[in-house]
Amino acid sequence: MPSTSRVEAFPVNTPAASQIFTTVLSHGPLTRLEAARRAGLSPAAVTKAVRPLLEAGYLLEDANDEARPALGRPANLVRVDGGRALFIGLKVTGDEIIGVLADLCCRIRVARRVPLRGREPGQVLTVAAELVQELLTEADGFGVRVQGLGIAVSGDVDRAEGTVRYSPFLEWRDVLLAELATMTCGLPTTVDNDVRALTVAEQWFGDGVGLSDFALVTVGAGIGCGLVVHGRVVAGAHGVAGEIGHVTVDPAGPPCHCGNRGCVEAIAADPAIVAQVREVTGSEVADIAEAIELAHRGDAGARAVYAKAGEAIGRGIATVANLLGPARVLISGEGLAAYDLFAEQIRDAFTAAAFGSAARCDVHTRPLPFEEWARGAAATAIQSFITADPN
């Protein structure tokens, strides 16, 4: 059995050092003074914190030619060396595993997808281990160690425990995935819900950088939502949070798999759109791509279905804004392929249902590559590596 002994410890052992590193990671390059200001620490604390990180090569310090003052020493810029460490992120769906090799700045270096041969935990772990091995071989080409593995799964996932409590797509209950993957793949493993993992990637490396309160709404096969409140991703006391897909839009609407009627997901997720386009147009569209095509050809029925979907998503986002007042809501996911078909309705429904100054929330789209979910998993591995308690 592989061990995790190839992994080195991150040379940070104080909250201040961890804070400085994450500040430079998300906002860098920065002068030491600016890093101190943003982290709310003294320049002396920054000097103490960066020394071991510079020595170990996680931080680099460059002369800043642009900011060279007329007199005195130039203010050097501190930045993270993204190439100093690699991480693997896996997204497990019901059919396949998507895997990426990402650097310390969460830039994708290699991406792969492999089909599953079955959904039993053992079958999934075998495929995952093969994919990890392949990515580790790729990593050797970069001459840099892989320091951690992140796995993203939809459903009820307890990150702290490393357990998938319930995954409807995989039909898993209470699978100790982090422990099993650590043993099978030989890497310290972080397991998280897929939408929350994607939210971490946006918080540390994307459009959520610098915001203490934002939401990421994903549209596609399902309608999900990751929430950052007071600078941290909301996980929920019982594993459920961000279920914007089950905000009720219309109690007389179509039935939802959750047992209620008229949830956002029952109106605006891909399967709901396909079903409604079939019903409204009588056209036997095979999948969401055909539904989009029909709407793009100008079919009034298909376009009306998309308009209703947009209205449902807009109302869902307004509910999030009215309850939490985020500074920004990002809309992402594969459903953005149809964005021109419902963008206006999302905007109008949001504006109508947002209460008072909640309407000032910045709502915009955030197209992400198809490997986005696996990249989110890599982001959780980076987060675990940096913030791990060294004791």
Next chain:
Amino acid sequence: MPSTSRVEAFPVNTPAASQIFTTVLSHGPLTRLEAARRAGLSPAAVTKAVRPLLEAGYLLEDANDEARPALGRPANLVRVDGGRALFIGLKVTGDEIIGVLADLCCRIRVARRVPLRGREPGQVLTVAAELVQELLTEADGFGVRVQGLGIAVSGDVDRAEGTVRYSPFLEWRDVLLAELATMTCGLPTTVDNDVRALTVAEQWFGDGVGLSDFALVTVGAGIGCGLVVHGRVVAGAHGVAGEIGHVTVDPAGPPCHCGNRGCVEAIAADPAIVAQVREVTGSEVADIAEAIELAHRGDAGARAVYAKAGEAIGRGIATVANLLGPARVLISGEGLAAYDLFAEQIRDAFTAAAFGSAARCDVHTRPLPFEEWARGAAATAIQSFITADPN
């Protein structure tokens, strides 16, 4: 003009000391060891933190006879001396000001209510200053200083700025209330939204103690909600948060003052209930008390109105639970007077609409005294006193 010079500084000047004091305040009496464990600090840090607080009389240390070990020194218990300081809390409604004198443990010592003579800021401040003066005279009887004033107002309130941005009941816009009240009343003043102030009281002194994530839902003239996420009250990036009253229950429902239809508030707040009882029963009930009386007498129409109100509140709570996954939801407010009329419907609608393990959230009622809102204001004053930056 009175000055605030009579106020003394709280003898805490480090985050650790502030944390230890609030831990003992909310959870005490505690042994030093237990306080250290709960605050995540070393026993040495606790010893250093409590010394000035014991010297200034804010903390007391007693022999703990019950926990006396067979051998060795008994483990003393540290507790807050609630009588060491007093605070004034005011709740301003459209008609009156409710005021309380509360001790450092937020126990009400004196309560008063006085009618307003007008809603202009100047008129409200004059009545507030008279009430504060009356409560300061009462405080003299306790021989203890009043250390701060809290004012709670419904609407969009920026606590950090001390500004009432918009209050529909008072018809105020952008009133610098904290600054004006500090000048008029001679006490350091904290201004907050009334529901958030009540949430602070529950977080520090009530049923939210020890919970990092909970919600407080208030039912009555309006339907409000205070949210605590990651241990802090949610204020919203633009001043709006916790607007459970404007969660849509039925897009075909009755019109709401916010411009939409079928909001929780348009179905379940007192004015909506009175209007619906009149419409359904044909009985010209004058106010909510008469509506409740009619329902209690068994009128089927009035009871059906309450059943629908309960369903709307239950759905609103489920939306909060699905998005945030709080450990607990407390239901309070003057609307609890009718709780027997809709408790079952709240419970049933919540259970039906809660997604997966979000249904495990502990939902229960929390009857509070009529001065609850003013006590919430006092809690914000206590919070400001303890956590104020001494520099």
